[in-house]
Amino acid sequence: MTLQIPEEINLFDEMVKQAKLHPKKVIIEDMQSRFTYKKFLIAVNIMSKKILESAGHEERIGLFLPNVAAQAIVLFALFKNEQQPCLLNFTMGTQNIIDCMETASLQTVITSREFVKKADLSFTLDEMEKQVKIIYLEDLTNGISTLHKISGLVESRVAGLKKRKMSDVILFTSGTEAKPKGVVLTHRNIYANIVQVKEYIELNENDRIFNPLPLFHSFGMTVGAILPFILNMKSFLYPSPLNFRDIPKAIYKDKSTLFVATNFFFANYARFATKKQFQSLRIVVAGAEKLKEDVRETYKEKFGITILEGYGATETSPIISLNTPQHVKEGTVGRLIPLMEAKVARVEGVSEGGNLLLKGPNVMKGYLIHGKGFVPCAEWYNTGDIARIDEDGFIHIIARLKRFAKIAGEMISLNKVEELALECFGTSDFYAVSIPDRRKGEQIIVFTTQSRFSPREFKKFIKSRKMSMLYMPSEIRQIAEVPLLGSGKPNYWRLEKLAKE
The missing domain is CATH 3.30.300.30 (ANL, C-terminal domain)
Structure with a gap:
């Protein structure tokens, strides 16, 4: 059977399908709260109304929030409203954040007073406030009336009757060479990537995802905060990947089975973790940067864990290829996930491999460029990575072209x-x-x-x-x-x- 991706998808509608089937299942948790599908759906319904009351039907709304369940609620509330969330990277510096807001023509940004205070972002917020209207989550939640609650409950019972239009999500590149670019992903792009991964690697409804990656990171958003609701798999959102000592403890407490991080983070977790703390982990994936040999060996020897190296890009929603427990070739980033095509273009002066070009249903709609507006993606997305594909279909990333x-x-x-x-x-x-x-x-x-x-x-x-x-x-x-x-x-x-x- 060939994998089929519908042309029109709304991620709120897809979440509702699972919420109707599993209303009592705890589906998302953070350090302070946990939500069953039913409780989450009611919260989303209420939040969608509060956002419309505060920001109207603006096409795009900025999110400047930490890695907590409340951000997932706001995300799905915007999906319901057919509005476009623009996830702002709070680590990229004030000027880059201002550039992102200008690139996306934002008028409104949702944030949290508690978060701004804890993260010491008051100066950044003062500068942002000169450009956009700031809405605080605390004000939205404090303004919830009995009528909002009744309405949210009633809507949860009739949810699924109305089919919503497909919309977009906007993430931003790091802006290290020029002003950050907005990466425009459709709901179909993200949904396709979730289905592609499910087809490729064995995931089940008993799996528990541990996600310390912020949602402005495409893997953190797709795998940590959207996939769980679409595939009925619980997710634990941890506020920062930098708590090296506490994250292994949190994984042990949650009995997480799926964990994704970068080489740098894995190296630091290994310094503090015990084998017992990682014993529940079934699938451990490294992405975003090359997995170094010493880190790979440490996890094998100390924890009995084979880290599966994968490869992705914000522009591909993000997963491109993956090693799996059944098909592993160390030193590679695995084989292409289903429905993706790749070709390698020769680069002058580079003797091994070439420029990796890709296409597939998970490849972005296009870029938002500062001062230019929307630029559609070409037929083949140019990754800018030098790679070769071996006779078994495994991809070897040699280096960034840069x-x-x-x-x-x-x-x-x-x-x-x-x-x-x-x-x-x-x-x-x-x-x-x-x-x-x-x-x-x-x-x-x-x-x-x-x-x-x-x-x-x-x-x-x-x-x-x-x-x-x-x-x-x-x-x-x-x-x-x-x-x-x-x-x-x-x-x-x-x-x-x-x-x-």
């Missing part, structure tokens, strides 16, 4: 420099960037938080591997901590800036 340095006319992979440092020094805590060089075109600077490293030893190691000495960095610098993006990836743009200084 993660190459051109030295003396040669294209040198910065990922390869990091891999060589791992082999030489036994830790993946090395981060390579390139900066302009008058003589050679570019030079490589490597940053590390390690105190024990020897450039001379690294040079000898590169020679012993019979590699070109162009892989030898001009300098290895020690730093106190690695700057991160909100997604948990190393912020190479900040490191590059540091290198130039």
Whole structure:
């Protein structure tokens, strides 16, 4: 049977179907609250009315909220209203956030006083308030009347009778090279990705997802906050992926079976976790950045866990490929999920692999560009990643196209420099960037938080591997901590800036 994706989908309607079948099942939980489908549906109905009362039928509404169940309620309330949520990344800095609001032509942003205070974002909010109307969740909830509650309950009983139009969700790129771009995903894109994953990897209704990734991160949103409601799988939203000591405890308490994070986060959880705390985990997936060999081995040896490496992009809703418990090839990001097509385009100067191009029902509608408006996606989405696909269909990501340095006319992979440092020094805590060089075109600077490293030893190691000495960095610098993006990836743009200084 061929997998079919309907042309018109509204994610609120899809949630209602499951809520009708499983009203008493606890479907979402955070540190302070838990909701059954029935309670969640009533809350969504009430919230949808409160948003319309406060913001009217504005096409797009900004969300500036932490990783809690209340944000999922607001998300589905907007789906119900056929409005477009624009999820703002509160870690990207005030100017980038202002740029995002301008890119999406936002008039209203929903946030929380408690969140702004805890996250120390008062200055950012003051600047935002100069541009848009701010609505506080606390005011929306305090203004809920008996009539709202009765209406929400009645609507939950008749939910599903009206079919809603399909709408969009807008996420934003990190804006490290220019102003952030808005990635426009339709409800169909997101629904397709959920169905593609369900078809590809064995998920069941008893699975429990642990999601510490913020919802402005496409994986956090799709897998952590939408998939659970569509596939009837409980999700636990944890407020920050940076609580390295407490997250293993929370996984143990929740008896979570599915856990997704980045290499950086996995490395840090391993420092504090015990085997017992991770014993309930059935599927553990690494994405967003390359899984380093030392982290992979630590999880095998310490916890008996095989981390399955996957690959995705905000523009693909986000999942593109995945290793599964049945089909694993270490060092790859797995095979394409169903209904996706890929081709590799040659890149001048790159000897292995080429530019990875994709198409499928989960590929975005297009971009919102600052000052230009909406730009539709081309037939093939250009990932900007250099990859090769082997004879078994497994994808090998070699590097970002931007993660190459051109030295003396040669294209040198910065990922390869990091891999060589791992082999030489036994830790993946090395981060390579390139900066302009008058003589050679570019030079490589490597940053590390390690105190024990020897450039001379690294040079000898590169020679012993019979590699070109162009892989030898001009300098290895020690730093106190690695700057991160909100997604948990190393912020190479900040490191590059540091290198130039």
